[in-house]
Amino acid sequence: METAINHIKHYITKQVNIAPLAVFRMAFGFLMLGSVLRFIAKGWVYSMYIKPKVFFPFYGFEWVKPIDAEAMYAIFIALAIVSLCIALGFFYRLATIIFFVLFTYVELIDKTNYLNHYYFISIMSFIMMFLPANKAFALDTYFKKNIAVTHIPNYFVLLVKAQVFVVYFFAGVAKLNYDWLFEAQPLKIWLPANSEMPIIGDLLTQEWVAYFFSWFGCIYDLAIPFFLFIPRFVRPAYFFVIVFHLATSMLFNIGMFPYIMIALTTIFFREQFHIKIIDTLKAVFKVKNNSEILLEYKPSITYKKAITYVFVLHFAIQLVLPFRYLLYPGELFWTEQGFRFSWRVMLIEKAGTAFFYIKDKTTGKEIEVNNREYLTQMQEKMMATQPDMLINYAHFLKHEFELKGMKDVDVVAESYVTLNGSPSQLMVDKTTVLSSLENNYSNKSWILPFKQNH
Amino acid sequence: MNAKKINIIVIFLLIITLFSACNKKKKGEEDEPEVQFDKTGMLTNYADNVFIPNFQYAKNGLDSFALAYNDFTQTKTEANLIIARQKFIIAYTRFQYISAFELGPSETELIRLVFNTYPCDSVQIKNNISAGVYDLSTPANIAAHGFPAIDYLLYGKNISDASLVALFDTDVNATNRTVYVTNCVTEMQTKLNAVIAGWNGGYKNTFTNSTGSDIGSSLGLLVNQLNYEVDLLKNGKLGIPLGKKTLGTPLPEKCEAYYANNVSIKLAQACLNNIENMYLGRSRNGSDGLGLDDYLDALKAQYVSGTLNDAIKNQFAIAKTKLALVNEPLSNEVINNAAVVDAAYLEIQKLLVLLKTDMPSVMGIIITYQDGDGD
Numbered sequence: 048m049e050t051a052i053n054h055i056k057h058y059i060t061k062q063v064n065i066a067p068l069a070v071f072r073m074a075f076g077f078l079m080l081g082s083v084l085r086f087i088a089k090g091w092v093y094s095m096y097i098k099p100k101v102f103f104p105f106y107g108f109e110w111v112k113p114i115d116a117e118a119m120y121a122i123f124i125a126l127a128i129v130s131l132c133i134a135l136g137f138f139y140r141l142a143t144i145i146f147f148v149l150f151t152y153v154e155l156i157d158k159t160n161y162l163n164h165y166y167f168i169s170i171m172s173f174i175m176m177f178l179p180a181n182k183a184f185a186l187d188t189y190f191k192k193n194i195a196v197t198h199i200p201n202y203f204v205l206l207v208k209a210q211v212f213v214v215y216f217f218a219g220v221a222k223l224n225y226d227w228l229f230e231a232q233p234l235k236i237w238l239p240a241n242s243e244m245p246i247i248g249d250l251l252t253q254e255w256v257a258y259f260f261s262w263f264g265c266i267y268d269l270a271i272p273f274f275l276f277i278p279r280f281v282r283p284a285y286f287f288v289i290v291f292h293l294a295t296s297m298l299f300n301i302g303m304f305p306y307i308m309i310a311l312t313t314i315f316f317r318e319q320f321h322i323k324i325i326d327t328l329k330a331v332f333k334v335k336n337n338s339e340i341l342l343e344y345k346p347s348i349t350y351k352k353a354i355t356y357v358f359v360l361h362f363a364i365q366l367v368l369p370f371r372y373l374l375y376p377g378e379l380f381w382t383e384q385g386f387r388f389s390w391r392v393m394l395i396e397k398a399g400t401a402f403f404y405i406k407d408k409t410t411g412k413e414i415e416v417n418n419r420e421y422l423t424q425m426q427e428k429m430m431a432t433q434p435d436m437l438i439n440y441a442h443f444l445k446h447e448f449e450l451k452g453m454k455d456v457d458v459v460a461e462s463y464v465t466l467n468g469s470p471s472q473l474m475v476d477k478t479t480v481l482s483s484l485e486n487n488y489s490n491k492s493w494i495l496p497f498k499q500n501h
Numbered sequence: 502m503n504a505k506k507i508n509i510i511v512i513f514l515l516i517i518t519l520f521s522a523c524n525k526k527k528k529g530e531e532d533e534p535e536v537q538f539d540k541t542g543m544l545t546n547y548a549d550n551v552f553i554p555n556f557q558y559a560k561n562g563l564d565s566f567a568l569a570y571n572d573f574t575q576t577k578t579e580a581n582l583i584i585a586r587q588k589f590i591i592a593y594t595r596f597q598y599i600s601a602f603e604l605g606p607s608e609t610e611l612i613r614l615v616f617n618t619y620p621c622d623s624v625q626i627k628n629n630i631s632a633g634v635y636d637l638s639t640p641a642n643i644a645a646h647g648f649p650a651i652d653y654l655l656y657g658k659n660i661s662d663a664s665l666v667a668l669f670d671t672d673v674n675a676t677n678r679t680v681y682v683t684n685c686v687t688e689m690q691t692k693l694n695a696v697i698a699g700w701n702g703g704y705k706n707t708f709t710n711s712t713g714s715d716i717g718s719s720l721g722l723l724v725n726q727l728n729y730e731v732d733l734l735k736n737g738k739l740g741i742p743l744g745k746k747t748l749g750t751p752l753p754e755k756c757e758a759y760y761a762n763n764v765s766i767k768l769a770q771a772c773l774n775n776i777e778n779m780y781l782g783r784s785r786n787g788s789d790g791l792g793l794d795d796y797l798d799a800l801k802a803q804y805v806s807g808t809l810n811d812a813i814k815n816q817f818a819i820a821k822t823k824l825a826l827v828n829e830p831l832s833n834e835v836i837n838n839a840a841v842v843d844a845a846y847l848e849i850q851k852l853l854v855l856l857k858t859d860m861p862s863v864m865g866i867i868i869t870y871q872d873g874d875g876d
Contacts, residue, residue, distance in 0.1 A: 400857045
């Protein structure tokens, strides 16, 4: 027993080469730089953060608001700059803090745009604030030679690995549900949508292919984090990482995420791999090789204590959050209570149409709202299918019509929603006064129950 | 055993597990062999048999109205006015058969906006006529051209046919008024010709070759426009006149073809027919080619106890029946017979839900350019 604990202790605290962390830093920085520039180039700063008249804040973060157009663009340009700083290891600590704050701020503005991928980036940048990733092959060490080291305690690398583990593993756990495994939903819907693809197009319309992808995806997500941790299996595991992510990149519009995962999972490779990369880069950029002497980085006791508290808490939250849905009754995919921040990726095909009505309390007469007047197409779709967003929108409408001079109104709605190919059915009907409800942690009992209808 | 060997075995085992996992599933179910749906064939049918012939049909209607109106300008008699009006109604009805096709060249030419922004702005039209100088393409004139403007000028309100002819003949602004209608017709003819030229030029190929399912694909555009049109039918043609945006207070003056005042329902029916044609991939001569209905069937889309396609077709039938029960003029019915109009309105809303929620969802149509992770 004691030896086991000693083994673990040794594994966590042993000094390892810093190269994997330096390569990780560069990969993260350059990928973020590319992602941010791509985001700006696609016009998404405008369409997501400037154009909308309404924003859907996260519960508890209603105070997070977008700023004006120039400021939003400035934020994205700042994100690009600090991404580059992270890549180059230039004012690294400050750059990671700015990146984390700005990126998370942007993500908190509107939950319409929530993606697990963005959540992952937020968390990763949070972890990076604490890493000594600028202590080798970085501009920081170029200007301040005395901070350079060759070795760091293993736990810094393990933090990154553990987070990647959490993402994969919970994504796998989330796939252990009836629809995914035994109905092959939503892949049965999404794969045939790609039937025009050359060579494999025909195959994608076959039902067994949807089952194959579902099972493959599930086993992959559950198994890959374990195999990545075992040095001798890293290479075959990485082969699957590439196959899996390239396949998802080809079939679904999930942007940069597959490439981010392909690049970042290299952290699991042996140090020699990373040392070779850095040596190659040094040769290319003609940087003198001065890492002959072994220099170990030994963080202060206070710093060690601080990161212990921070990350024990962080990973405790990470392990609990995906299971909070158990506290709510009803079909998770339907009510989405406890759905977000749980690595539930590619799990549901959901669409809806919501009709909102402003009801004069005294006369009982109604005005039907034209959602398009207030919402973007994406917001309209997301709002129609997510109960907490129905409430947000109802509050907005109440306020909006009060400004128009209508006092004493109720906002009610009918939202018809389809989930994984089910017939569309009411998620909320007009008996629920949405404008008098508040979002909170208690169960939304007004959500009409989901009927499979098959 | 060395590491390399173990690696190979691990990969091998993984693949075996995966294949066996799905093979088991396959044996359990007796699926009929999947039929690969011919998306290109469907899009070609839409282009060749639905879109282009309907544009031609609308163009012929517009051209023959232009001729009849020209006759009227030559000989300003009540008889010629009546003929011109008849041709106008035909042209307006035929427009309903292209209104939903706002993609490619139609989108570029802003056909819906130019042809049919109603109610028209009669004050703006009068000002333009008395000024004699105007640019119909400016935003200020959005509600001062197209069919609604002509509707206003050829019919007027509470005015005898004789007095109306006089407005074109002896009125102080008679010449300007006569030219104004001509300008409106010419603007529409130019735009429609450009649309037809666009389809016969490169756009047909662009359209039939874009076989994806994302927002910019032909399928995405088709479904989006189909839904937009149902929405216009529900809200523009029926809902707003019914008072759906005004606490139940009817707004008869917001009816389509308010001045002709006896064709609003006829136009709505044409619109609904066209939406059905668009859904079915049905041509002008009634032959039903490959369409969204066939695609749904190929995807084996279910709805409660039957197929989604049957549910949608059934809902079309119900909506058509309810709409046929509404009498002309609609401007009168929304006040005196609102329940009947409301019944049609509700059935069209049900149709909208099926076409906007169920259909795109099972087709896996992506409504956004944004990245997604499926939640």
